Amino acid sequence: MTVETTGNAESVAPDQTGAPRGSDTAGLSRFLYIDPLKLALPLGVLIAWTGAYLLNLMPAVLLPSPLAVLRAIAEWINPAWGTGRPAYYTGTWIYDALGSSFRALVGFAIGSALAIVIGVAVGWSTKAERVIDPTVQVLRPMPRTALLPFAIIFFGLGNLPALFLVIYGVFLQVYLQVVTGVKLVSRDWKRAAAMLGASSHQVLWRVVLPGALPHIFVGLRLGIAYAWTMMILAEMFAVSGGFGYVLWRGYEFMRMDIVLGGMIMLGIFGFISDRIIVVIARRKLAWAQELSGNQL
Amino acid sequence: MGAGTVRKPIIEGHHVTKEYRSADGRLTRALDGVDVQFYEGQITLLIGPSGCGKTTLLNIIAGFEQATSGSVTEDGVAITAPDPRRGVIFQDPNLFPWLTVWENLMFGPEVRGTDLAEASRRGEELLAMVNLTKFRDHHPHQLSGGMRHRIAIIRTLANAPDILLADEPFTALDEHTRRKIQHDFYDIVERTKKTVIFVTHNIEEAIYLADRMVVMSPSPGRIKQVVDIDLPRPRNILDLRFNEYRSLLFNLITPDVVE
Numbered sequence: 001m002t003v004e005t006t007g008n009a010e011s012v013a014p015d016q017t018g019a020p021r022g023s024d025t026a027g028l029s030r031f032l033y034i035d036p037l038k039l040a041l042p043l044g045v046l047i048a049w050t051g052a053y054l055l056n057l058m059p060a061v062l063l064p065s066p067l068a069v070l071r072a073i074a075e076w077i078n079p080a081w082g083t084g085r086p087a088y089y090t091g092t093w094i095y096d097a098l099g100s101s102f103r104a105l106v107g108f109a110i111g112s113a114l115a116i117v118i119g120v121a122v123g124w125s126t127k128a129e130r131v132i133d134p135t136v137q138v139l140r141p142m143p144r145t146a147l148l149p150f151a152i153i154f155f156g157l158g159n160l161p162a163l164f165l166v167i168y169g170v171f172l173q174v175y176l177q178v179v180t181g182v183k184l185v186s187r188d189w190k191r192a193a194a195m196l197g198a199s200s201h202q203v204l205w206r207v208v209l210p211g212a213l214p215h216i217f218v219g220l221r222l223g224i225a226y227a228w229t230m231m232i233l234a235e236m237f238a239v240s241g242g243f244g245y246v247l248w249r250g251y252e253f254m255r256m257d258i259v260l261g262g263m264i265m266l267g268i269f270g271f272i273s274d275r276i277i278v279v280i281a282r283r284k285l286a287w288a289q290e291l292s293g294n295q296l
Numbered sequence: 297m298g299a300g301t302v303r304k305p306i307i308e309g310h311h312v313t314k315e316y317r318s319a320d321g322r323l324t325r326a327l328d329g330v331d332v333q334f335y336e337g338q339i340t341l342l343i344g345p346s347g348c349g350k351t352t353l354l355n356i357i358a359g360f361e362q363a364t365s366g367s368v369t370e371d372g373v374a375i376t377a378p379d380p381r382r383g384v385i386f387q388d389p390n391l392f393p394w395l396t397v398w399e400n401l402m403f404g405p406e407v408r409g410t411d412l413a414e415a416s417r418r419g420e421e422l423l424a425m426v427n428l429t430k431f432r433d434h435h436p437h438q439l440s441g442g443m444r445h446r447i448a449i450i451r452t453l454a455n456a457p458d459i460l461l462a463d464e465p466f467t468a469l470d471e472h473t474r475r476k477i478q479h480d481f482y483d484i485v486e487r488t489k490k491t492v493i494f495v496t497h498n499i500e501e502a503i504y505l506a507d508r509m510v511v512m513s514p515s516p517g518r519i520k521q522v523v524d525i526d527l528p529r530p531r532n533i534l535d536l537r538f539n540e541y542r543s544l545l546f547n548l549i550t551p552d553v554v555e
Contacts, residue, residue: 186390188386188388188390189390189392191358191360191378191384191386191390192384192390192392193403193407194360194377194378195358195359195378195379195380195382195383195384195452196380196403196404196407196408196451196452196455197380197404197407197408197455198403198407199407202407206403206407207392210392210394211394213394287393287394287435287437288393290437290438291393291437
């Protein structure tokens with residue numbers, strides 16, 4: 001015995017204003033296709049930079065040519081590609097890359113995990129909020145740079161103070177998004193779940209966490225950027241190795257070519273780690289993307 | 297389900313009062329000493345203008361809110377929390393967007409740990425009943441409004457609740473879809489002999505569905521009158537007697553509408 005419906009007229013609802021943005025090209029062609037608009041700004045900067053160098057707008061020691069920067073990076077990676085005069089950074093790239101990545105990524109993982117666990121507790125329980133939140137909110141605006149000397153005092157030199165700084169910075173960043181995401185989960189979803197027979201625990205796991213995921217992913221993207229930033233800061237004094245270390249020593253020696261090279265390297269690594277999170281977010285948040293008609 | 301058969305009240309409210317304190321400290325009485333009974337197997341409508349407390353009363357019966365004073369009981373037992381026995385159909389379908397239609401449907405049986413084989417069988421039946429079987433692996437955002445409402449209804453029904461509480465569930469639908477779904481809803485209720493408490497502000501919808509109407513007035517929320525609807529089923533909105541009831545209710549409710 002079926003209930004009569006409106007038949008043909010009722011089909012899958014059409015998209016509001018066409019397909020979600022960004023999904024026009026599919027599959028392999030998407031990787032091979034280079035969007036000219038995305039290259040416009042970097043290209044523009046490169047041209048302006050080269051122009052400024054050629055016109056000698058600043059002394060070459062302060063503004064090296066793009067080629068000089070490229071040579072510095074090459075020398076950093078492989079001494080055989082260098083000019084023959086070894087610098088403090090010659091051939092150390094792989095160790096710097098591994099060291100920096102370790103500090104930033106492991107710190108990010110730990111900091112995010114802590115932020116999610118504590119943030120969910122604070123968003124979910126008013127008691128937890130009263131105990132934990134005021135302290136965190138006071139810590140948040142405090143300058144993280146001021147923590148560097150303390151980190152060295154307590155943890156000495158090496159990876160430990162760097163990890164501490166990264167975890168601290170990432171935690172404060174991700175925590176806020178997690179708490180907000182948990183608190184803003186629709187009350188009607190929670191009521192529906194309770195009415196359907198879910199216990200408090202089940203409501204948290206099956207409704208609140210999935211519902212808070214969009215905010216949590218924003219937190220993770222912000223957090224990964226902070227991870228790299230804090231790592232650079234730590235490598236100023238606490239660690240003798242890594243991208244940040246190379247960069248800061250470059251400043252001291254007035255080697256702007258390697259300073260720029262270090263910055264570019266950080267930009268690349270930061271970009272890649274952010275993109276990984278975005279790709280994961282796109283899969284996990286398919287429902288939110290389709291709800292808004294936009295791709296993350 | 298005709299009038300005249302003796303029924304026991306399955307849900308009772310004794311002197312239910314609900315007060316809210318607003319941000320500026322003022323006390324609002326959403327409900328003021330409401331005494332009301334709901335009978336098993338009957339469709340009761342709560343109707344009245346905005347601010348009459350009908351949704352507040354429904355929320356208290358559902359267990360989402362607590363009365364400030366007075367008691368609300370189900371089979372004599374005080375209601376303190378939501379329960380699958382009192383299934384709710386919300387104004388918004390409230391489907392979980394990260395789950396498919398089928399996963400939404402099976403949410404209740406899954407969290408309660410009921411026999412999944414049996415629940416699956418019932419789920420398939422319910423899907424077929426609303427003609428949405430081929431959409432079982434779709435996500436809610438891929439469905440139209442009317443379809444989402446139907447899924448929301450069968451999601452609540454999948455738990456086999458004794459009582460259905462509906463809070464203006466069809467308000468957001470266009471007129472044609474709305475009439476269709478009112479018809480479908482009545483069919484389901486009639487076949488399963490469920491007890492229904494239905495909130496609406498729409499007089500025609502109320503007369504179409506109700507065995508009995510509880511008319512409420514606002515500021516503070518009180519019961520104005522209880523009206524038994526003595527019309528044959530299925531209801532015909534073009535019938536003369538239908539219109540008599542329409543006039544009766546219009547005259548009961550309109551004076552209370554606050555500008």
